[in-house]
Amino acid sequence: MTKIRTRYAPSPTGRMHVGNLRSALYEFLVAKHEGGDFMLRIEDTDQERFVEGAVEIIYRTLEKTGLIHDEGPDKDGGFGPYVQSERMKTGIYMKYAKELVDKGEAYYCFCDKERLESLRQSIDMGGATKEITVYDKHCLGLSKEEVEANLAEGKPFVIRQNNPTEGTTTFHDELYGDITVDNSELDDMILIKSDGYPTYNFANVVDDHTMGITHVVRGNEYLSSSPKYNRLYDAFGWEVPTYIHLPLITDENHKKLSKRSGHSSFEDLIEQGFLTEAVVNYIALLGWSPEDNREIFTLDELIEKFDYRRISKSPAVFDIQKLKWMNGEYLKAMDFDKFYELAEPYLKEALTKEFDFKKIAAMVKTRIEIFPDIAGLVDFFNELPEYDTVMYAHKKMKTTEESSLEVLKELLPRLEAQDEYTNDALYALLMKYVEEKGCKNGYAIWPLRTAVSGKQMTPAGATEIMEIIGKDETIARVKKGIELLEAKLA
Numbered sequence: 001m002t003k004i005r006t007r008y009a010p011s012p013t014g015r016m017h018v019g020n021l022r023s024a025l026y027e028f029l030v031a032k033h034e035g036g037d038f039m040l041r042i043e044d045t046d047q048e049r050f051v052e053g054a055v056e057i058i059y060r061t062l063e064k065t066g067l068i069h070d071e072g073p074d075k076d077g078g079f080g081p082y083v084q085s086e087r088m089k090t091g092i093y094m095k096y097a098k099e100l101v102d103k104g105e106a107y108y109c110f111c112d113k114e115r116l117e118s119l120r121q122s123i124d125m126g127g128a129t130k131e132i133t134v135y136d137k138h139c140l141g142l143s144k145e146e147v148e149a150n151l152a153e154g155k156p157f158v159i160r161q162n163n164p165t166e167g168t169t170t171f172h173d174e175l176y177g178d179i180t181v182d183n184s185e186l187d188d189m190i191l192i193k194s195d196g197y198p199t200y201n202f203a204n205v206v207d208d209h210t211m212g213i214t215h216v217v218r219g220n221e222y223l224s225s226s227p228k229y230n231r232l233y234d235a236f237g238w239e240v241p242t243y244i245h246l247p248l249i250t251d252e253n254h255k256k257l258s259k260r261s262g263h264s265s266f267e268d269l270i271e272q273g274f275l276t277e278a279v280v281n282y283i284a285l286l287g288w289s290p291e292d293n294r295e296i297f298t299l300d301e302l303i304e305k306f307d308y309r310r311i312s313k314s315p316a317v318f319d320i321q322k323l324k325w326m327n328g329e330y331l332k333a334m335d336f337d338k339f340y341e342l343a344e345p346y347l348k349e350a351l352t353k354e355f356d357f358k359k360i361a362a363m364v365k366t367r368i369e370i371f372p373d374i375a376g377l378v379d380f381f382n383e384l385p386e387y388d389t390v391m392y393a394h395k396k397m398k399t400t401e402e403s404s405l406e407v408l409k410e411l412l413p414r415l416e417a418q419d420e421y422t423n424d425a426l427y428a429l430l431m432k433y434v435e436e437k438g439c440k441n442g443y444a445i446w447p448l449r450t451a452v453s454g455k456q457m458t459p460a461g462a463t464e465i466m467e468i469i470g471k472d473e474t475i476a477r478v479k480k481g482i483e484l485l486e487a488k489l490a
């Protein structure tokens with residue numbers, strides 16, 4: 001069996017979209033699952049869409065996500081160059097286009113803009129009209145002499161694929177099966193543009209073949225062009241690679257995931273505080289699932305489990321809540337030192353005083369889904385928020401505003417007399433009080449935690465919070481609680 005070779009073939013047009021990253025990931029997994037090679041090819045022939053810096057984004061993202069290519073512009077594997085604009089300089093695309101012209105499978109076209117404009121037609125696409133131009137094969141009728149004269153004159157030209165207008169073309173996709181289209185639907189697409197550059201469609205076929213690609217994995221927006229690709233492979237007498245077209249990715253509203261959703265690119269997600277590993281894991285599940293519905297996978301585990309036959313055809317919904325949940329699972333499982341290193345900038349931004357950041361980090365580690373959640377969880381350490389005293393009444397703890405006032409008043413002198421403000425010492429103090437009073441723990445802890453945090457939910461218990469804020473602040477907050485309750489009950 002031949003070794004599997006896949007390629008990620010991005011066009012450097014900006015940030016790396018979630019759909020692009022999924023293509024890269026699946027191509028990587030298809031290759032690695034079978035011990036094959038994964039190649040990077042930069043498709044930069046569309047000069048109008050080229051964005052400065054986009055190639056660097058591609059390299060950075062692949063490296064960060066661990067999708068390490070075996071061959072590429074920076075790693076020669078003997079199939080180079082790996083950048084299409086450089087391949088073009090070798091004359092490869094023109095050479096193959098001319099071969100097709102000689103075979104009658106392609107032809108020179110000298111039609112100018114005006115003539116092409118006149119071929120434009122509006123078609124009805126189920127309510128919406130779409131403007132399309134179907135080329136009428138006008139230049140196919142030129143004699144060899146006419147073509148040569150035009151070329152000698154320096155007339156601008158393109159080279160078009162010569163597709164039949166009758167019959168059908170069938171191609172096979174691993175997931176969609178055999179797809180047959182009427183040849184009358186196949187436009188004579190341009191292979192070489194008037195600027196001498198190949199079109200994406202042509203370069204893609206020439207490169208996939210000459211670079212020995214065995215499996216092509218890409219978004220299903222390319223499904224409709226695949227019959228034309230097939231005709232090119234057939235015209236050259238080349239073996240067609242295995243096609244795997246991936247389902248559409250939609251947002252929560254089942255619309256195509258786009259920039260508007262705010263989280264459509266890898267960099268957006270990283271900026272929003274997601275972990276690279278969680279994003280990669282989540283993206284792996286956008287269209288694929290293992291037999292046992294397990295969800296958490298490292299990249300190595302994905303390599304082991306990934307079977308492209310289990311890719312689904314139905315659209316995959318990008319659910320940011322689900323990704324948040326997954327990110328939270330990664331944070332819980334993360335080693336503390338690494339967690340602290342990543343959380344520190346968020347803690348420093350959220351906390352305006354010199355607290356024990358490490359202790360606070362340990363409190364929030366299992367309670368956040370993404371780092372930006374930290375701010376809302378720890379803000380009460382800085383300053384007691386305004387709160388409503390009804391919070392003191394807790395059914396399960398059997399506390400009321402009256403009982404809470406009594407407990408806080410009784411605890412205040414003990415807290416004032418206490419010097420050691422550590423969690424353990426404070427807890428012992430509290431337990432002693434509970435024992436003397438003959439009440440349940442919660443009966444005393446609930447009012448105290450409310451008073452020192454002003455919050456219904458906190459990332460830690462009362463005594464841990466008191467250790468962080470210290471004696472003076474604890475006393476001040478307990479006094480404030482007494483004052484508020486007295487005012488309320490007066």
Ligand code: GLU
Binds near residue numbers: 008010011043219222
């Ligand atoms: N350059 C194309 C893109 O970025 C690649 C499509 C393919 O994988 O064939 O969408």
